[in-house]
Amino acid sequence: MRIGLFVTCVNDLMYPGTGQAVVTILERLGHTVEFPAAQTCCGQMHANSGYRAEALPLVRRFVDVFEGYEAVVAPSGSCVAMVRDSYPRLAEGDAALSARVAELAPRVYELSELLVDVLGVTELGAVFPHRVTYHTTCHGLRMLRLGDRPERLLRNVSGIDLVELPAADECCGFGGTFAVKNPDVSTAMLADKVRHVLDTDAEVLAAADNSCLAHISGGLGRLRTGVRSVHYAEILAATDGTLPPRTEPAPAAPTATPTD
Amino acid sequence: MTERRMLPLLPHGSGHLAxxxxxxxxxKVAVGDTQLRANIRRATHTIRDKRAHVVDEVDDWEELREAGRALKERVARHLPELLERFEQAATAAGATVHWARDAAEANRIVTELVRATGSDEVVKVKSMVTQEIELNDALERAGITAYETDLAELIVQLDRGEQSHILVPAIHYNRTEIREIFRREMPDTDDALTSDPAVLAEAARRHLRRKFLSTKVAVSGANFAVADTGTLVVLESEGNGRMCLTLPETLISVVGIEKIVPTFADLEVFLQLLPRSSTAERMNPYTSTWTGVREGDGPQDVHIVLLDNGRSATLADTVGRQALACIRCSACLNVCPVYERTGGIAYGSVYPGPIGAIISPQLTGVExxxxxxxxxxxxxxxxxxxxxxxxxxxxxxxLRQTGVDGARERPSAERTxxxxxxxxxxxxxxxxxxxxxxxxxTGPIAGLLAGKRTPPGGPAxxxxxxPWPLSAWTVSRDAPLPARQSFRDWWRKTHGEAR
Structure with a gap:
């Protein structure tokens, strides 16, 4: 199957390891993955913050770039929910665009949907002998109704000790611009999520959205909990029991980097 | 959008809404109140779990929800006709129907009606809409004392506080705090009063009983108004509402125009949906219905004040009008992670929580x-x-979009x-x-800002x-930095130039 990868702008810049993991998994299964370089951003932040006019060109762009594919996959529940749930609304009033959105949106899948529903696989030959807990991010849970698809995939990973996260279905407090527009409430929600993660004694927290994970791991890191956060795709791609090293940040210019 | 612009400008509402x-x-203040946090967390989790349990019992819950949604949508589409039908039926049954454009008009009508009875006090059935229009304050200015008879409303009133929940306006108090309020504000309590819920309820019962027996005028809202029959419906748990609806001589009900349901049979759907969603009961203990005046039985002077206060303006918005379907159950408050951390007073409206965040701005106008x-x-x-x-x-x-569109002409850093x-x-x-x-x-910037790219002891x-405004992120969270190599650069290196 010819699959178009929508890596998402956040992953492109911040979490390339997640996109690499998706490519690894799908190529291992014998599929052709293509990465159309014209892709940028789905426009979720604009649309959810009320900037419809600014989001609309990004809707058109996404449709232009991806409508030729049999299937489109993205390692992000909320970006896929943006396409499937919000694009039809944003395209209202433009009959031609609405028709193209209606045609494309059902073929845009979150990774676990593509694997479980379209390709019919739940066993990926992954090895990851670590204690892992899984947070069900809101848009995947309630807009895409992913159900337990990601956990079914994780349960088949060799050696994994997958422990249930208490109150896994409660929002972590990220919510896009909510995290900075309402930092106090967002932090109060984060505190409970961090507490639940720590209660599991997990080494690794997995989820389907790196944006939510940036928020939770930002809290886990601030408190020096030693818990690592990772997109579940990276666990599914692991065959030697380890994750690739944490993505190194871009090098600082030598003049501005103080020496320790 | 275009439809909205074609409609005449409709007036927005006023009252306790912004x-x-x-x-x-x-x-920020609410999140820092440790007692409030504990009280709200405990209360919302308890009722949330109970609701989930009683909803699970109903096999056709999803069909019921869909029926409720469809009925309310039909009401929205036919509201003018349904309201006139209601007015005719209620008038024929002996009630007097009044129309109020906004809070001030409704308060004036109610005040004049009470004055005409010669009474200087009223007993009140728990009602959101009279809190919305701040009726108690208006009555007080006219020298009329309003007594709240719902236990939770009574607690808030005695404490001169603010409502923090639609169903349980005193949800932010714990029983010790309630005991202190009763002891301080109820003349007939003594130090024997304990914080046992049954003891507190008994104290409130004794306190209220005298009012029920002596007060000649009652004020209520309504959960539903049946267009075909002119019937009003109130659901409650305590029976205090029933007292107010039956004992006084005059009954004045303030009803938002969206409370209409077309037929009596439609109540079948809502009387299943509402109790399970709100109090997590299979059926609420008291459901009172009344249709105008019945000679020799109950209030003989019955008034209904139909209130707009921004509802027509809300109806004109084809997306936002969904909010008018609300049956005030509070289920959304009880599951909301934001409400759970802030309580209701932070919302600054009598309608807090998620539903309040879409009702209040529509009634007042988003601006x-x-x-x-x-x-x-x-x-x-x-x-x-x-x-x-x-x-x-x-x-x-x-509504975010409405706010952004409405401010298009003003300069804004966010818009830029x-x-x-x-x-x-x-x-x-x-x-x-x-x-x-x-x-x-980000490398050099990070170096300049933080001295180090990685906080001491923090993850790589x-x-x-x-700096501001991103300091709102780093107030509690470390921030991720861009990767050394973007995904697309990795792809080019490993898979060649993309198509």
Missing amino acids: PPQAFPRRA RNKSLPYASSLCGACYDVCPVKINIPEVLVH AMRTLAWVMSDQRRYENALRAARTA GTLGHL
């Missing part, structure tokens, strides 16, 4: 209530539990940033240049401090 300061500021549509992480838990399937996240985003970002994202070359710039710039590739 916070004096923006939600984030009020939320008077800018922060509430953003008081949500859009997690969607509210939509899942709503018994009439109001897509609250959809309306929140829609959003426009710039959209411009960058609309072109591959600009996007790739921005990715490159982000990677090369993160920043502990960022």
Whole structure:
């Protein structure tokens, strides 16, 4: 199957390891993955913050770039929910665009949907002998109704000790611009999520959205909990029991980097 | 959108609907109140779990929700005819129907009606709409004392506090605090009063009983108004409402125009949806219905004040009008992660929580209530539990858009940033240049800002401090830095130039 990868702008810049993991998994299964370089951003932040006019060109762009594919996959529940749930609304009033959105949106899948529903696989030959807990991010849970698809995939990973996260279905407090527009409430929600993660004694927290994970791991890191956060795709791609090293940040210019 | 512009400008509502300061500021105070946090957490989790349990018992819950949604949608489409039908039926049954455009008009009508009876006090059935229009204050200014008879409303009234929940306005008090309020404000209590809920309820019962027996005028709202028959319906748990609805000589009911249901049979749907969603009961203990006046039985002088106060303006918005379907159950408050941390007073409106964040700004107009549509992480838990399937996240985003569109002409740093970002994202070359710039710039910037790219002891590739406005992120979270190599650069290296 010819699959178009929508890596998402956040992953492109911040979490390339997640996109690499998706490519690894799908190529291992014998599929052709293509990465159309014209892709940028789905426009979720604009649309959810009320900037419809600014989001609309990004809707058109996404449709232009991806409508030729049999299937489109993205390692992000909320970006896929943006396409499937919000694009039809944003395209209202433009009959031609609405028709193209209606045609494309059902073929845009979150990774676990593509694997479980379209390709019919739940066993990926992954090895990851670590204690892992899984947070069900809101848009995947309630807009895409992913159900337990990601956990079914994780349960088949060799050696994994997958422990249930208490109150896994409660929002972590990220919510896009909510995290900075309402930092106090967002932090109060984060505190409970961090507490639940720590209660599991997990080494690794997995989820389907790196944006939510940036928020939770930002809290886990601030408190020096030693818990690592990772997109579940990276666990599914692991065959030697380890994750690739944490993505190194871009090098600082030598003049501005103080020496320790 | 175009439809909205074609309609005549409809007046917005006034009353207890907008916070004096923006939600984030009020939320900051609430989040820091440790007693409040404990009280609200305990109460919302208890009722949330109970609701889930009793909803699970109903096999056709999803069909019921859909029926409730469809009925309310039909009401929205036919509201003018249904209201006139209601007025005719209620008038024929002996009630007097009044129409109020806004809070001031409704308060004036009620005040005059009470004055005409010669009474200087009224007993009140728990009602959201009379809190919305701040009727008690208006009556007080006219020298009329209003006694709240719902236990939770009574607690709030005795404490001269603010309501923090639609169903349980005193949800932010624990029983020890309630005991202290009763001891302080109820003349007939003594130190034998304990904080046992049964003892507190008994104290309130004795306190109220005298009022029921002596007061000649009652004021209520209504959960439903049946267009075909002119019947009003009130659901409650305590029986105090029933006292007010039957014992006094005069009964004045203030009813929002969206409370209409077409036929008596439609109550079948809502009387299943509402108790399970609100109090987590299979059926509420008291359901009172009355149709005008019945000679020799109950109040002989019955008035109904139909209130707009921004509802027609809300109805004119084809997306936002969903909010008018609300049956005031509070299920969305009880599951909301934001409400759970702030309680209701932070919302600064008698309608708090997710539903309040879409009702209040529509009644007042978004420009008077800018922060509430953003008081949500859009997690969607509210939509899942709503018994009439109001897509609250959809309306929140829609109202954000209304606010943004309404401020198009004013300069805003956020708009500039959003426009710039959209411009960058609309072109591959600009996007790739921005990715490159982000990677090369964050290193030195990080170095200058933080002294170190990685906070001491923190994970690699993160920043502990960022300047305003991003300091709102780093107040509690380390910030991730761009990766050394973007995904697309990795792809080019491993898979060649993309198509």
